[in-house]
Amino acid sequence: MVKLIKDRTFLSGVISIIIISMGIFYFIPKITEKNTIDTITKNSINSVEQMKLMRAYYVDNVTKDIKEYAPNISFNHTHEGADSKIPYPTTTIHDLSKLFSDNTGIKFRLYSDFPFKNRENRKLDEKEQEAIAFTKKNPEGIYVRRDLLNEKEVLRVAVTDYMTSQSCVDCHNSHPEKTWKEGKWKLGDKRGVIEVITPIEDELNGHKKLLNTILIIICLTLSIVVLINFFLRKHEEG
Ligand code: HEC
The missing domain is CATH 1.10.287 (Helix Hairpins)
Incomplete structure (x- = not known):
């Protein structure tokens, strides 16, 4: 020997x-961990983009015609099981988020620091406030954080929800349930965020x-x- x-x-x-x-x-743990986070961030941003496209489609193809030609149908956030009531464009995001969360374990949330009257009492927690403050300052409007949810590691990606069309602006500015002054919103404003919360513990393990x-x-x-x-x-x- x-x-x-x-x-x-x-x-x-x-x-x-x-x-x-x-x-x-x-190096390998650092590289693989970074790749995992980057991939989940990209997937989260894609999912948010899909939701936004779906809402834009609904705004352009459904809400306009309903407003003009279907006086008996009204928009409401509690539309399920109610006759002649259909969801607001953004309510479709709330509803779909719940469906996705229930079926995939990935959570979606939509919030802002200017809720309508029906959510006036909602209190954003510290992390949600941080996400909004960050996206407002950040030029790309994207916030990414690793976090613990129910003691499990998750990745939170919050993407800015911009006022992308005049219909968003008109409806938010004139809505009877608004909690802000008329005319507050304009095209391109950062209105709130859509957040995706993905469990990452299994992947890292x-x-x-x-x-x-x-x-x-x-x-x-x-x-x-x-x-x-x-x-x-x-x-x-x-
Ligand atoms: C026909 C009216 C109408 C149109 C058009 C509309 N919204 Fe909304 N939006 C609402 C209502 C009403 C709510 C509250 C829904 C709820 O709380 O369930 C809301 C909620 C929101 C919220 C969440 C606010 C919060 O803090 O809870 C955001 C962000 C938002 N809308 C962005 C948009 C964007 C961006 C567009 C355009 C692509 C848009 N909305 C189009 C009526 C509208």
């Missing part, structure tokens, strides 16, 4: 493997398992190399 350790080539080989393994263990498997494989390979070398030397000496 002493001879083996004295063998410089062999020793430098073992040391290199150990240093490379340590490097792998330092999956990476830890992969890393442990790599560690075991490296240790086994290293032990086998040492043993083979040891027996070969013995054989040569014998």
Whole structure:
């Protein structure tokens, strides 16, 4: 064994493997974790974009005609089971968010610091206030945070909800249930956020398992190399 350790080539080989393994263990978790967060952030932004497109479609193709040609139908946030009442454009986001949350475990939320009268008493918690304040300042209007929800790790991505069409502005400015002065909103304003909360614990644990498997494989390979070398030397000496 002493001879083996004295063998410089062999020793430098073992040391290199150990240093490379340590490097792998330092960098791989950081890289995989960053990739996971980046992918979930992209997916969250995509989901929000899809919701917004769906709402824009509803505003352009349904609400305008209903207002003009269907005087007996009215918009309401409590429309389910009620005759002649259909959801406001934004209520469709609330409703779909609930459906998605129930079916996928990914939570969607829509909120702002200017609720309509029906949600006047809603209190935003510190984290929600932080998301709104951040998106207002941030030029891209996107807020990303790792957080704990029910003691499980989640990624929260809040995306600004802009006043993208004149119909948003007109309805919000003139609505009887508004809690702000008439004419407050204009095109392009940051009106609130749509937030996506995705559980990430399983994904991160999956990476830890992969890393442990790599560690075991490296240790086994290293032990086998040492043993083979040891027996070969013995054989040569014998
Ligand atoms: C026909 C009227 C109408 C139109 C058009 C409309 N909204 Fe709304 N919006 C409402 C009502 C009413 C609510 C409150 C719904 C609720 O609380 O269930 C609301 C809620 C919101 C909220 C959440 C406010 C909060 O804090 O709860 C945001 C953000 C929002 N709308 C953005 C938009 C954007 C952006 C558009 C255009 C793409 C739009 N709305 C189009 C009537 C409208």
